[in-house]
Amino acid sequence: MKQVSALDVANLQLEKALERMDLDENTKNQLRKTEKVLTVSIPVKMDNGQVNVFTGFRAQYNTARGPAKGGVRYHPQVCFDEVKALAAWMTWKCAVVDLPYGGGKGGIICNPKELSEGELERLSRRFIYEISSIIGPNKDIPAPDVYTNPKVMGWYIDTYNMLNGEAAFACITGKPVDLWGSKGRVEATASGVVQTVLLSLNYLDIIAEDATVVIQGFGNAGSYIAKFLHDKGLRIIGVSDSKGGVYNSNGLDPIALNQHKKETGTVNTYKRNGTEKITNDDLLKLECDILVPAALEEVINGSNAKDVKAKIIAEAANGPTTPEADEILKEKGIFVIPDILANAGGVVVSYFEWVQNLNGYFWSEEKVHLRLKARMEKAFNEVLHIAQKEETDNRTAAYICAVNKVAQAMKFRGIWP
Numbered sequence: 001m002k003q004v005s006a007l008d009v010a011n012l013q014l015e016k017a018l019e020r021m022d023l024d025e026n027t028k029n030q031l032r033k034t035e036k037v038l039t040v041s042i043p044v045k046m047d048n049g050q051v052n053v054f055t056g057f058r059a060q061y062n063t064a065r066g067p068a069k070g071g072v073r074y075h076p077q078v079c080f081d082e083v084k085a086l087a088a089w090m091t092w093k094c095a096v097v098d099l100p101y102g103g104g105k106g107g108i109i110c111n112p113k114e115l116s117e118g119e120l121e122r123l124s125r126r127f128i129y130e131i132s133s134i135i136g137p138n139k140d141i142p143a144p145d146v147y148t149n150p151k152v153m154g155w156y157i158d159t160y161n162m163l164n165g166e167a168a169f170a171c172i173t174g175k176p177v178d179l180w181g182s183k184g185r186v187e188a189t190a191s192g193v194v195q196t197v198l199l200s201l202n203y204l205d206i207i208a209e210d211a212t213v214v215i216q217g218f219g220n221a222g223s224y225i226a227k228f229l230h231d232k233g234l235r236i237i238g239v240s241d242s243k244g245g246v247y248n249s250n251g252l253d254p255i256a257l258n259q260h261k262k263e264t265g266t267v268n269t270y271k272r273n274g275t276e277k278i279t280n281d282d283l284l285k286l287e288c289d290i291l292v293p294a295a296l297e298e299v300i301n302g303s304n305a306k307d308v309k310a311k312i313i314a315e316a317a318n319g320p321t322t323p324e325a326d327e328i329l330k331e332k333g334i335f336v337i338p339d340i341l342a343n344a345g346g347v348v349v350s351y352f353e354w355v356q357n358l359n360g361y362f363w364s365e366e367k368v369h370l371r372l373k374a375r376m377e378k379a380f381n382e383v384l385h386i387a388q389k390e391e392t393d394n395r396t397a398a399y400i401c402a403v404n405k406v407a408q409a410m411k412f413r414g415i416w417p
């Protein structure tokens with residue numbers, strides 16, 4: 001099977017929507033282009049005294065609707081094209097849930113598992129120093145992503161504020177609550193996914209208490225999704241992480257699984273109550289009501305999409321389904337909740353954090369959850385309406401919804417100079 005890059009996927013998804021939209025070619029050409037990508041070298045003094053030079057990126061895809069918004073990931077496979085793709089997805093994601101943001105994304109090529117805490121801190125601080133000229137509360141607002149977390153965001157905000165001699169806490173979101181982060185932010189992506197899953201079950205007349213769930217990827221988002229769906233009465237029958245997975249048709253306890261992973265580093269060795277080991281490939285082929293890909297890109301592709309037996313796919317990860325797979329899933333009648341809708345809960349609560357920081361007034365966790373639920377429901381219904389009106393799939397409908405909002409902003413702003 002030919003490998004398709006994340007950028008190829010993002011471009012194909014955009015083109016599919018543009019084909020259905022009555023936009024002039026000048027606007028379409030602007031929508032296809034990334035505004036800016038900054039590539040930086042990051043020298044870090046390692047614990048052994050050696051200086052290693054890492055490569056980092058910060059991409060800003062389109063800022064017609066507001067400052068760029070998006071996470072920073074630390075991963076060995078980060079590359080120039082990947083951050084461009086992720087920044088594009090963030091642009092459409094922010095638009096589909098109607099946030100006053102454009103899309104951004106950052107990354108550093110590294111393996112954080114091989115770095116000490118001191119090395120990780122020095123890497124993080126130097127990265128923010130290198131990109132400090134293009135970020136800020138009204139320019140570009142970084143946040144956590146793969147292998148970054150509130151602790152890293154704390155280093156980010158301290159570095160930015162020390163460089164600028166101010167207390168600009170709205171520059172970074174996903175911060176610890178004690179550094180003016182928002183309550184409800186850690187589990188926000190999972191909460192948004194769960195909300196769209198419950199709305200989909202209701203739309204398809206599937207009783208939640210009878211539904212079975214498979215989750216591929218048991219990191220922060222995957223583990224919270226498992227817990228929240230389990231609490232709603234759904235049965236989690238399969239989960240996996242990078243080392244493999246486990247399956248039990250009678251159901252798995254997500255709290256016990258999470259504790260086991262903390263103790264051993266993987267869910268693959270969990271053995272309670274007749275649970276069986278399963279590979280990541282086989283996990284995706286399990287018969288279930290809801291499949292949640294919550295790891296990295298392109299896990300559902302042309303070679304395995306025909307074997308997917310789920311009724312609903314809720315894309316907690318960014319870009320987990322290739323365009324080739326999309327066509328197969330559509331033919332099979334599988335209801336796909338696209339990533340730019342399903343996993344938008346994280347950026348929604350990041351927006352709430354930004355608003356709270358700018359105003360110096362903080363909300364209760366209950367208020368955060370209620371406002372997240374309302375925004376996700378509004379976006380879900382808007383996308384569903386477009387899908388029905390245009391007689392198209394949910395992903396294309398979500399793109400039509402998002403791209404139209406960005407195009408309208410571009411139209412009213414015009415071109416400077």
